[in-house]
Amino acid sequence: MIKVLVVDDSVFMRKLLSDLFAGEPDFIVVDTARNGKDALEKVKRLKPDLITMDVEMPVMDGITALQSVMKECPTPVVMISSLTKTGAEATLQALELGAVEFVAKTAGPISNITGIRAEILSKCRAAVKVNMARLTKLPLLTAGVFSKVPLTTGGAGDEHIVAIGTSTGGPRALQEVITKLPGNIPCGVVIVQHMPPGFTRSLAERLNSLSAVTVKEAEQNDMIRPGLVLIAPGDYHMLVEREGGKAVVKLNQNPPLGGHRPAVDPLMESVARIFGSKAIGVILTGMGHDGAKGIQAIKRQNGQTIAEDQSTAVVFGMPKSAIEMGVVDKITPITGVTAEILKALTK
Numbered sequence: 001m002i003k004v005l006v007v008d009d010s011v012f013m014r015k016l017l018s019d020l021f022a023g024e025p026d027f028i029v030v031d032t033a034r035n036g037k038d039a040l041e042k043v044k045r046l047k048p049d050l051i052t053m054d055v056e057m058p059v060m061d062g063i064t065a066l067q068s069v070m071k072e073c074p075t076p077v078v079m080i081s082s083l084t085k086t087g088a089e090a091t092l093q094a095l096e097l098g099a100v101e102f103v104a105k106t107a108g109p110i111s112n113i114t115g116i117r118a119e120i121l122s123k124c125r126a127a128v129k130v131n132m133a134r135l136t137k138l139p140l141l142t143a144g145v146f147s148k149v150p151l152t153t154g155g156a157g158d159e160h161i162v163a164i165g166t167s168t169g170g171p172r173a174l175q176e177v178i179t180k181l182p183g184n185i186p187c188g189v190v191i192v193q194h195m196p197p198g199f200t201r202s203l204a205e206r207l208n209s210l211s212a213v214t215v216k217e218a219e220q221n222d223m224i225r226p227g228l229v230l231i232a233p234g235d236y237h238m239l240v241e242r243e244g245g246k247a248v249v250k251l252n253q254n255p256p257l258g259g260h261r262p263a264v265d266p267l268m269e270s271v272a273r274i275f276g277s278k279a280i281g282v283i284l285t286g287m288g289h290d291g292a293k294g295i296q297a298i299k300r301q302n303g304q305t306i307a308e309d310q311s312t313a314v315v316f317g318m319p320k321s322a323i324e325m326g327v328v329d330k331i332t333p334i335t336g337v338t339a340e341i342l343k344a345l346t347k
Contacts, residue, residue: 169314268294
């Protein structure tokens, strides 16, 4: 039985979430809290298995409460966030500070959870399986001042490309990988991180502020260029295609794959087609098996493949699926992923 503490300043949302969990045989709501201060007191006393935490609350907001929880009594936390830009930025901060996952509230005059019921339950069930000791050991990064190397024109010739796929735990994993890339990396990088619209843009802006490379949310027909990192926008699949000898990004809203849009598999499959043996596929932490087929496609073209080791993966679902298929060349903790990418670029 999963003991849940529901934290939200809205009486309505506390009841909606409590009723949702009460209807499931594997959850029990041990209590609710109206703000972060109230939550912190109850976490210490009740020791829940899981906390759902609102971001914006009076007295003590969700970010401040999360920091205290992670410091005093590490517990899996799923943030309940608004779809606003401010909400997206706060959510990314929460993920950096140790929240396992987040769910974006349904937009409308009164927030409801009808349309995200399955998402809440699946993410909460996955969150309680996370190794909190491992999660809290991941390094926190602070923004620095970087001299961005001017982007050079690239095309789909003999140069490499790096394709990265990740989900749960991905924002912190991407920080560890992308911020270590040199600004003059001689290839483009494309990324799928499972996130809804709005959140991917905030993620790109955050990574750009921390990195020597240029990071942006991908737009239709963006060119793949050395030193440029493109993140698939939420609610759009991202593919790489060839146009006039150049490799460019194409976005579409084809049906979700495995519940995901963007999905990792179609990106990596397109990269395998266009770049062949010059493709480098990377699978990081995440729930499920998205990316395994894509990285297999890269391997079949004699490209190089890398997966995050279980020792650092917040959720070892996606890397494990790829490894079990026997299509991964290098398995490394997250701290070694960038070094393996740079090594692969010399081959």
